[in-house]
Amino acid sequence: MPELPEVEIVCMGLRRLIVGKTVLSESHDSDKAFPNSPGDVGGFLLGATVVSVRRRAKVILVDLSTRYTLLVHLKMTGQLVYVDPSDERFGAGHPNASLIGALPDRSTRVTLEFCDGSRLFFNDQRKFGWMRLIPTNEIDTLEFFKRVGPEPLDKATTADVFVARIKKRLGTTVKAALLDQSVIAGVGNIYADESLWGARIHPATRVKDVSDESLRLLFSELVFVLALSIEKGGSTDKTYVNAEGKKGSYIKFARVFRREKQPCPRCSTEIVKSRVAGRGTHTCPVCQK
DNA sequence: CACTTGACCTGTCCGC
DNA sequence: TGCGGACAGGTCAAGT
Numbered sequence: 484m485p486e487l488p489e490v491e492i493v494c495m496g497l498r499r500l501i502v503g504k505t506v507l508s509e510s511h512d513s514d515k516a517f518p519n520s521p522g523d524v525g526g527f528l529l530g531a532t533v534v535s536v537r538r539r540a541k542v543i544l545v546d547l548s549t550r551y552t553l554l555v556h557l558k559m560t561g562q563l564v565y566v567d568p569s570d571e572r573f574g575a576g577h578p579n580a581s582l583i584g585a586l587p588d589r590s591t592r593v594t595l596e597f598c599d600g601s602r603l604f605f606n607d608q609r610k611f612g613w614m615r616l617i618p619t620n621e622i623d624t625l626e627f628f629k630r631v632g633p634e635p636l637d638k639a640t641t642a643d644v645f646v647a648r649i650k651k652r653l654g655t656t657v658k659a660a661l662l663d664q665s666v667i668a669g670v671g672n673i674y675a676d677e678s679l680w681g682a683r684i685h686p687a688t689r690v691k692d693v694s695d696e697s698l699r700l701l702f703s704e705l706v707f708v709l710a711l712s713i714e715k716g717g718s719t720d721k722t723y724v725n726a727e728g729k730k731g732s733y734i735k736f737a738r739v740f741r742r743e744k745q746p747c748p749r750c751s752t753e754i755v756k757s758r759v760a761g762r763g764t765h766t767c768p769v770c771q772k
Numbered sequence: 773c774a775c776t777t778g779a780c781c782t783g784t785c786c787g788c
Numbered sequence: 789t790g791c792g793g794a795c796a797g798g799t800c801a802a803g804t
């Protein structure tokens with residue numbers, strides 16, 4: 484499930500792989516892949532050169548020379564994978580296609596072909612993800628970007644900023660508040676559980692019942708797990724891969740996420756799985772009260 | 773208004 | 789072996 488670290492890793496790869504490349508053709512399986520975009524997406528993309536790749540929250544922004552930007556949201560199972568013609572994974576029909584991760588595959592929804600013959604595939608098993616083509620100067624007018632909270636890894640986003648924002652959600656659970664993109668950007672289920680364990684806060688606690696000191700600790704734990712995950716290439720539970728098709732390893736370092744029935748790294752009590760804010764939630768019943 | 777739940781999807785896993 | 793159902797979770801619309 485791509486969250487901030489996974490999306491950041493994809494962006495870093497795309498910066499290296501596609502900036503400066505010009506689109507030769509585009510194809511997609513269904514117009515549902517491009518909600519709220521011009522009808523003739525292919526026509527708008529033809530001849531456009533990739534100028535830069537940015538990230539805001541969990542959204543990838545590919546700025547084009549045409550003053551349009553391609554927005555991409557990977558949601559849960561989306562992938563953006565670049566393949567060069569010299570790569571053995573290039574093109575379908577390979578005898579060991581699924582084994583080597585050949586592309587396109589049956590989850591491929593959009594294909595961008597560049598002038599040098601390389602391709603960028605947007606794959607999405609569950610079809611929750613989307614791409615959107617929009618004039619670059621209209622990005623700030625989109626409701627999501629107007630509402631979204633600050634980036635946790637920005638220097639300007641201090642613990643004070645975080646505490647002030649989360650305390651606007653006094654009546655809800657601290658986990659629901661962390662997952663709310665308008666409070667703080669980029670946090671999903673994995674890093675919510677991991678940071679709450681780090682701060683010894685039970686996810687179902689109401690925000691009003693958490694001390695300022697604990698909220699400040701929560702922010703520093705959040706920054707810690709996000710930065711650690713970026714260092715480890717992100718979390719691959721099932722489907723996540725980076726722009727080169729490679730998996731991340733954070734999940735090996737996770738303390739509670741997907742570790743139910745395993746010992747808590749702090750006190751050895753069995754990690755339990757429950758449901759908080761409508762999500763599978765992992766906690767240590769002793770460390771997190 | 774503040775907050776919670778359901779819908780969107782499909783692959784995988786579990787019990788029978 | 790096959791089948792029904794639960795589950796996975798980011799975001800927004802709908803419901804309480």
